[in-house]
Amino acid sequence: MREAIQDSLTAGPLTISYGRRRILDGVTVGPLPPGSITALLGANGSGKSTLLRALAGLKAADGAISLGDIPLGALAPPERARYCAYMPQTLPPPIRMQTLETVLVAMRTDNRSRKSNHIAQALKILSDLGIASLAHHYLDELSGGQRQLAGLAQALARSPRVLLLDEPLSALDLRHQLEVMDLLRDETASRGMITIIVLHDLGVALRRSDQAILLAEGHVVSAGPVNQVVTPEHLRRAFGVEARIEISSDGRPMLLVDGVA
């Protein structure tokens, strides 16, 4: 592992407008060190997805984005694809391709290793996600949740240094949500990835992420270690709700939302 700070992701200040409307206004990100999970939080329309798309290079932004000394923001799409993998909020469409095939297509960005190696890697990811048995099923035969897992496999299989996930848990049942978050924890740590996840569930964010960035109306309300970001005061400002953080019986923080502020 290289020097942590040197390989961190930093961005901003980023400004993005759709027409005259400002979606992001001077948002700074990071430095986010390798091996850490960052939760991107905020109410609907606060700019979370736009920020994630900007970091993925899918949305042009005013401002620099860099990974260590690599100017990610200035790279052409094929170069950037070597470093970043992005999973959009929409589920993979139900097309006539087998799960394993779609993962192999996603891995085509990395041309260096051999196909049998690719298949071994793809299968490992699929089995880590608990969907190895679906490897030879067509996507148009899978449920929404299964397709979301397939989409996650496509992103993970690319071995990115920066993993950007937009609500990866939205179609999953409770057990799979936990499994996926645990897997992301492990993979993030073992590969030294910088993982950024847009999350709606603040409880999951509080328990399973290292840092958090809380957005409201295109501005950063708070950023830093997750337990310093998810606080009653910040949640009131970002979501307009009254909430408490209590320590649960296992000694970990727990979020209780009492009502509208």
Added chain:
Amino acid sequence: MDGDSADVTSTSRPPAAPPETSFPDVSSPAVPSPEIETALVAYRSLQRRRIVVLASLLALLSVTFVINLALGPARLGVDDIFRALLGQGDAGAQTIIWRLRLPYAVMAVLTGLALGLAGAEMQTILDNPLASPFTLGLSAAAAFGASLAIILDWRLPFPFLSGEGAVAANAFLFAIGSSLALDAVARLRGSATNTVVMFGIALVFTFQACVALLQFIASEDALQDLIFWTMGSVTRATWPKIGALFVACVIVAPFSLRSAWALTALRLGEDRAASMGVDVRRVRLASLMRISVLAAIAVAFSGTIGFVGLVAPHIARRLVGEDHRAYLPAAALSGCLIMSGATLASRNLVPGQVLPVGIVTALVGIPFFLGVVLRRPAS
């Protein structure tokens, strides 16, 4: 099938060394190696099955092609046909083969290929299973161009074109114009697929209205000509036309296949593809240009043949899935097969008459289509 060599994405080296992050535990994967073996075997057999399907389509196509040469009002034996093909034997037989049967058969195959491939790419880049040169206005525009020539005798200022050639040139001009308009809309609106589809539908209705207007004022003879033109026919095939369509196919098809990976990635979703390094905008515009050329030439020479471009992609998808390395050739071959079968039927269904192939295409293609699409997937 493993032709991974055509790399559409990699251009120059990145400024820094590429990441060394590969899976730390690939050497000792958590998946037991027998399972990997099984998956590898399954994957390879999937690829093999696709090659078998493509080969079968090609074999079927060859059979219909030969039958196309063999069947007709004049009874020619197999040896007559062979001798005529080699330029020997009876002069009458030579004329029948070289002037009638062979051009029809070749034109049918090329038209099917162009329309099948164009439809397949169109459905992918517009992410719409109803997209085809017919449903997005290319055929309607061509019909309008043709009707201008047939009814108003308005033709391009090319003195060397006359009669049918002028009709085809007009049709081509309007078809390519309408696809350039589609292209412009795609550029203008950041290639939002729905906008392009809506615009295409607007084109269909506009040109249909214009054609109807011309039909209303047309003389009876001209009307007869126009209706015959719009029904689509390969009997207008001549060797120069065949040459033009052949050159177009030969130039365009390799570019399509080269984009196979990018198009496959596009099927996983636009943002996903973009994040994989596919320049979505460029891929889409390049594809639209290919579609324009193929469809415009095919429609200009053969008239309105609606069914092939819409249906061939669906057949291909069912037969080989959506890995475009197999899907594009399968769609092209399905198009060839439908057109070849339809031409066969159009020439032999009514004794002594050649029916417009546009009528027969749907009648011949629909059983094939329903057979493939309604079949329960074997799983």
